Amino acid sequence: MEQLEFRNTVRRTVQIIFGFIVVDTVLLVIPNSMKNDLLGLPHALTLMGRGTSEMLNFILASFLSVSSSPKYFSSTACVGVTLVGMRTKLRIISHRFKLISQQTFSSEEQCFKRINGEVKEALAQHLEYWSHLQTMKDLIGKMFFLVHYFSIFAVGALLYVCHEITPNSITLVIIAGTSSVLLEYFLLCCFVESLADEADAIEQYIFEISAQIPFCSNLRSEYVQLQSTLMIIWINTRNGMSMNCVGLFEINISAFAALVDVAYSVLMFLINMG
Numbered sequence: 001m002e003q004l005e006f007r008n009t010v011r012r013t014v015q016i017i018f019g020f021i022v023v024d025t026v027l028l029v030i031p032n033s034m035k036n037d038l039l040g041l042p043h044a045l046t047l048m049g050r051g052t053s054e055m056l057n058f059i060l061a062s063f064l065s066v067s068s069s070p071k072y073f074s075s076t077a078c079v080g081v082t083l084v085g086m087r088t089k090l091r092i093i094s095h096r097f098k099l100i101s102q103q104t105f106s107s108e109e110q111c112f113k114r115i116n117g118e119v120k121e122a123l124a125q126h127l128e129y130w131s132h133l134q135t136m137k138d139l140i141g142k143m144f145f146l147v148h149y150f151s152i153f154a155v156g157a158l159l160y161v162c163h164e165i166t167p168n169s170i171t172l173v174i175i176a177g178t179s180s181v182l183l184e185y186f187l188l189c190c191f192v193e194s195l196a197d198e199a200d201a202i203e204q205y206i207f208e209i210s211a212q213i214p215f216c217s218n219l220r221s222e223y224v225q226l227q228s229t230l231m232i233i234w235i236n237t238r239n240g241m242s243m244n245c246v247g248l249f250e251i252n253i254s255a256f257a258a259l260v261d262v263a264y265s266v267l268m269f270l271i272n273m274g
Contacts, residue, residue, distance in 0.1 A: 002091050009084050020176055020177075023172075083136075083188070087191065090202075091198055093126055098201075100118050100119065100209055101205045106214055108216075112214055119226060130240070140243055141244055144188060147188065155178055155182065156262075157266070157270065158174050158181075159263070159267045160270040163271065189251060192251045193252045206233060206234045213226060
């Protein structure tokens with residue numbers, strides 16, 4: 001079920017990206033005098049003749065939005081999908097600890113050995129996930145640094161352009177572009193924060209398991225070792241899920257709110273300078 005939900009989420013993400021690209025492409029094809037001024041060809045190419053110039057201008061407008069697709073599918077969308085995949089793997093681990101916590105606990109030695117074996121299997125799965133997560137943290141932090149500063153100037157500048165020009169089809173293109181930038185930033189923050197939510201669930205299940213483990217006097221050392229293992233998993237899960245933008249700030253929904261505030265400041269600065 002988790003794998004199916006992961007595939008559906010990825011499919012919806014790709015569909016949204018394609019939707020923005022198609023909308024921008026259709027709007028740019030609509031004849032508009034301001035579009036011709038903004039996307040006009042160099043003077044040297046206009047000497048090739050009116051028909052050739054109009055054809056080149058149409059091709060430029062048609063493929064301008066499509067040219068942004070490599071950016072999405074090689075960086076932002078790729079990292080976003082990877083984050084969703086990491087969340088899916090963490091949910092599977094969470095389900096495993098949940099099943100262990102829901103088992104019938106007794107003071108029998110056989111019960112203790114069964115719980116001990118299942119916790120060790122879950123620990124092996126958790127350690128594998130942890131190694132992948134450490135690699136992802138560095139990648140996401142560096143990529144988010146570029147997304148953050150691009151979004152600050154892009155959102156403010158695009159809103160300033162909308163403020164200065166007469167509403168037309170180009171305005172809709174700019175609004176769609178601004179929305180895609182904001183949506184990109186918001187989704188990345190949500191995906192990172194969702195890892196912490198899943199970690200909270202794992203912490204609760206580990207607490208329940210620790211409280212229910214039966215104590216066997218014959219297996220005192222194994223009991224202490226099992227409790228220590230659960231404590232280590234709990235500490236790593238609690239403190240290791242947060243991600244930061246190359247040490248500047250934590251990546252979460254609050255970072256998105258801060259982005260909107262800074263973008264608004266950039267917009268006001270451009271308006272006052274204009």
